[in-house]
Amino acid sequence: MALIFPAVSTLHRDPRLLGYSPYVSTLCIVIGVVWLLLLPLNEYSRQTYISENALLPGQVHTYFGGSEQHVFKAYKREVEVLNTNGTDLVAAKLDEIFKSAGLKVARQKYEYTSSGKRHSGENVYSILHAPRGDATEAVVLVAAWRNMSGELNESGVALVLTLARYFKSTKGQFLCNSRANHCLGWSLWSKDIIFLITADSKAGPQAWVDAYHDAHSPTSVSSLPLKGGVLQGVVVVDYPFSHHFESIHIVYDGINGQLPNLDLFNTAVSIASGQMGIGTVLQQMWKHDDGYRDRLRTMLRGMVNQGLGHASGPHSSFIPYHVDAITLQAVGEGSHDEMALGRTVESLLRSLNNLLEHFHQSFFFYLLVQANRFVSIGTYLPSAMLIVVNFTITAMSLWVQSGRPEAANANLRGHSGQTTKSVKADRVADVTPAQSAAVAERKLFLPLVFVIGAHFLGVVPLYIFNRSSEKVFSPRPISWPRATNMVYQMITIVFFSFTAFNFILPYVSAVILECYFHPTRQEILLIKSFSLLLLGMFLSALATLNFSLAFLIGLSSVPLTFVHPIPRHPKIAAVAGIFMSLLAPTMVLICSSIYWEIPVGNILIEAAFGWDVWGMWTQVVVWCVWWPAWLTGTVLLASSLVKSSNKQRS
Structure with missing residues (x-):
């Protein structure tokens, strides 16, 4: 030695x-x-799977549809009229619609200044308290009045209003199953459901989630008069057009590159693709042949979005608070209507309703190469x-x-x-080891x-x-x-x-x-x-x-x-x-x-x-x-x- x-x-x-x-x-x-x-490559990526067994994605029967489509069309017409009349009456009309559905309603004003420009608006939200819960946990259903591209989210806002009425309506107390001779009780929610309509997709969600966690500045953001339980998950609906759509674009990137738990993303894909038969895409890869080239492009696009660290949707503001959130964006022109998207949202909320504890079992650090394949952080x-x-x-x-x-x-x-x-x-080389x-x-x-x-x-x-x-x-x-x-x-x-x-x-x-x-x-x-x-x-x-x-x-x-x-x-x-x-x-x-x-x-x-x-x-x-x-x-x-x-x- x-x-x-x-x-x-x-x-x-x-x-x-x-x-x-x-x-x-x-x-x-x-x-x-x-x-x-x-x-x-397959040798370095893995097939996605559900780690949290309590989610049971796609295992429930959804009832949204039928006469609710007429309600949706009526709300959609209200949204179109409000947009043409100006934004002053938007908050008051949304407040009235939520109250007519029998929900508790509150508003929140905010005003930010950035680069010499004022960003102001008023959020409207309502809370459906769980009949089987103790108001300790909640899930949020969000629709921004205007999406990230500045387009009027007419069908998205109308769909959230319709779902709020559907979940609270007296008809929903006893939904009769046409396939059987009995009626199904509707007191199944164990978590509060918060329906949030933000004035925009950038400042509005941030103002609301900051105030919900008491992390806001009172001089620029108003406090929330109503609150529910601890937020367990957030689903954002982005449907800015009137025609039928082809597939659902799932947006999941958060601020500073943070990502939601992979189980939430996998649940959305499982419900949309498996239960509803709706195709899912990500990172704006509208055509994906599951080959190496498209997988690499999807992964690199995800890396660019993560590296920029900006908000890719209203859901991004929730992720820094350890609240898992995604945006469901209807894209293309196809055969799926608003009722199919509504049933997808209903099934997804039913899965979140099954959670016994906060998302924790799956991955928070990952790269997606396709809707059904991912790369873990260790790889x-x-x-x-x-x-x-x-x-x-x-x-x-x-x-x-x-x-x-x-x-x-x-x-x-x-x-x-x-x-x-x-x-x-x-x-x-000219210096010897001794020197x-x-x-x-x-x-x-x-x-x-x-x-x-x-x-x-x-x-x-x-x-x-x-x-x-x-x-x-x-x-x-x-x-x-x-x-x-x-x-x-x-x-x-x-x-x-x-x-x-x-x-x-x-x-x-x-x-x-x-x-x-x-x-x-x-x-x-x-x-x-x-x-x-x-x-x-x-x-x-x-x-x-x-x-x-x-x-x-x-x-x-x-x-x-x-x-x-x-x-x-x-x-x-x-x-x-x-x-x-x-x-x-x-x-x-x-x-x-x-x-x-x-x-x-x-x-x-x-x-x-x-x-x-x-x-x-x-x-x-x-x-x-x-x-x-x-x-x-x-x-x-x-x-x-x-x-x-x-x-x-x-």
């Missing part, structure tokens, strides 16, 4: 091992990407961790290099003209101040973009010809101004760093080591909370591992600098807006709204984690050009 440990110590200090660091990092990146591409998490670990490997390698004597003695002040044998001996045993003293002050300062600097764009106004202005006088075509959003002007500033910031910072602080080679290595170490630490922690965001940012930051200062080759450094400028978060945002055909201003307004209303923290990761790492890497690369320029002058 005494002979083994010295050998291991010598091998650990062998500088030749540092030469393998780039290859190990490259191998981790390649394996991580390939791992992700393998996930849609997909290594792909992100392999991407992230390459930053840590490189950071450790740079730390070891910074402790070598020649790293401490070699001063890279290009203007001083110093040339030492230690600079020429920079190659790892590497000595560790030089590391100067940590400048690297720590620079890296920490870069991360604190990320607060500036975070604050600017969340506080900029979306108001428009015209740079020309109104009397000028075509002045109305020269109208811009203020937040767009701010963004492109920051993009231009962001392009020159690394080079200005490099000039200040080289001319005033004269960093040595050791300090340059330590700056990059600390930056990559923090990036790896943040992303590894983020991967367990929002896998998709960690993977996407990690993949975008991969060039930071391989870009090094090149003082002896200024032309290569200039090309690398241009390449790094194209990988800036601002440029990635511009390219994304072009690809999705969404104006940059609209993306920033949505992000600011998410910050102000939803509590979305995607911007924090972008501007306080990703952007500082990019800035640090680009500054070190630009320092090569400054160093070369100083050397030419001297």
